[in-house]
Amino acid sequence: MHVTMKSALAAIEAARKEAVKLKTQMCIAVVDSGANLKAFVRMDDAWVGSIDIAIKKAKTAVYFGMPTGEIGKLSQPGGSLFGIEHSNDGLITFPGGLPIVDEEGVLVGAIGVSGSSVENDHKVAAAGLKVVGICDLPQHPWRT
Amino acid sequence: MHVTMKSALAAIEAARKEAVKLKTQMCIAVVDSGANLKAFVRMDDAWVGSIDIAIKKAKTAVYFGMPTGEIGKLSQPGGSLFGIEHSNDGLITFPGGLPIVDEEGVLVGAIGVSGSSVENDHKVAAAGLKVVGICDLPQHPWRT
C-alpha cells in the first residue's frame, strides 16, 4: 500500500503552513512505501542542500519504519549501528523524517523535512504527518 | 532568477490536469535555473521509473536552455553530441522537458514530464509551461 498523491500533497501543504508559522524555509518530501519519491516542494529561499537531505530523511524513515532521529541515536560512535549512513546510497539519521502509518497500521510512506534546526525540521514533518496518519508502527509483524 | 514555488506548483497543477485529460498517469518535475529540484508530483499509478526520467528531463532542459527533444536530435549516432547523455549524472534527451523562460527572456527553470508516449509527455509539459512562461530563449547571450 502506498500513500496517495492526494495525501502526499495534503501532508506537504500542512507541513508548509507550519514552516511559514515558524518563519522557516523548508524542503519537504514524501516517499511511498517503496522509498520512491511521491511529491516534493522546496519553499522559496530554502537551502539548495536541503533538497537531498529532505528526500534522504523520507527514504531513511521508510527504509526502517521509524523516525530518522531514532536511528541517529543508535548510529553514534560506539553505538550498535555506527556507520549505517553508508548504506542505501546515504542515509540521514538526525530528526526530520517520519514514517506515515495508516489507520490499519500499514506503513504507506514517509515524510522528510530539511531547512532549519532539527527541532524545526521535526515539527514541520510532524505537522505534515498529522493530516495523513501517524508514525507509530504496531509491533512486528507489520505489513508493507 | 529562479522559478518561484508558487509558479512551480501552478505549472505542475496545470500539467496534471492535462495528464488527466489525456487519461495518463504522469510524473511532473520542476527545477530552478540551477537545475535543482523545486517541486515534484507523481500521480497515482504512474510508472516508478518515470520519477527519475521526469527529473532528468527538467534538469536536461535547464542545463542547455532548450527542449530535451532538440538535444536528442543532436545526440543520435553520428550526431555532433553523440553520447552527451553520459554527462551530468545522466541526461534524458527525448521530448518531455521544456525550459521555463520568463517574460523578460530569462531562463528561470524547466519542467520535465514522464509517464506515457513522448508525444503525451511533451503535451503535458507544454500545458504546465503555458501558465508560467515560454520555452524560447532569446539568442545568446541570455541570462541565468
Next chain:
Amino acid sequence: MHVTMKSALAAIEAARKEAVKLKTQMCIAVVDSGANLKAFVRMDDAWVGSIDIAIKKAKTAVYFGMPTGEIGKLSQPGGSLFGIEHSNDGLITFPGGLPIVDEEGVLVGAIGVSGSSVENDHKVAAAGLKVVGICDLPQHPWRT
C-alpha cells in the same frame, strides 16, 4: 501490493529448472513493485557480469510495467526513447525482464534473468513468471 517471498522463491526455482533444461547458467532476480530486491540466485558458473544485469532487468520491467524487450524496441537510435537507459542508475532494455502481474491485474513485482542468449534469458524468465502470475497489465489505469 508486493510479490511474497514464497512466490519469489517459487518463481526463481521454476526459472532455475528451465535454465538447467536449456543447459545454461543463469542469474535470476525478483524485485517487488517498488523495484526493491526480493530474492536472487546465481547458478554455479554463471557470469559474474550477469548479477547486475539480472537485477537491472527486473527493475526495468517493474519501472515501466512492461517486458524489457519492449522498451528496447523504442530506445534504438532514432527511436522515441533513445537513451532511456541513462535513467534510474542504468536500465537494461533487451529481453529477459518480465513484470509479475497477479490475478487481479496488479503489478506486484518483476523477474529478471541474465546469463545466456537473450532468447534463453527470456525463456527462463517466462518459466519463472508462469508459476506466479502473468506479465500483461490491463489497460491503464492499473494499480500498484
Next chain:
Amino acid sequence: MHVTMKSALAAIEAARKEAVKLKTQMCIAVVDSGANLKAFVRMDDAWVGSIDIAIKKAKTAVYFGMPTGEIGKLSQPGGSLFGIEHSNDGLITFPGGLPIVDEEGVLVGAIGVSGSSVENDHKVAAAGLKVVGICDLPQHPWRT
C-alpha cells in the same frame, strides 16, 4: 574457490528458520569469495533498508576475511581504521556479516544479515553459517 549455489541456499534457509524462531523479518545475503552476490532473500515485511545492508555486510566480511563487527571495533573515532566505511562503495561494519570458511580453511564467501538488532542479525547469520562452514580463517597466508 567459491561457495556453491546449493550451499548458499542452504545457509539462507537455515538463517531464515532462525529468523522465524526469533520472530524477526530479515534480509539474508550470501556472496562468493569475489564479494559478488550469490543468493539473497528478503522475508516478507523485512525493512526495505535492510536489503543493501545485508548485502554490504556480506561483502564487507569477505573483503577483509573477518566478521563485520571486528572491523567496526577498529573503525571508531580514533581507531586505526576510522572511516574505512567510505571504501568499496560503502561498508557496513557492525555485526551481522560473517565469512564462510570451508573445511580446508579456504574463504569461499560470506553471509550478511540485516533486519533486527545487531545481536539478532548476528545470531541469524551464525545459524546460516553453521550449516556450510566456519568463520575463522587460519593465520595468514590463507587462500582465496
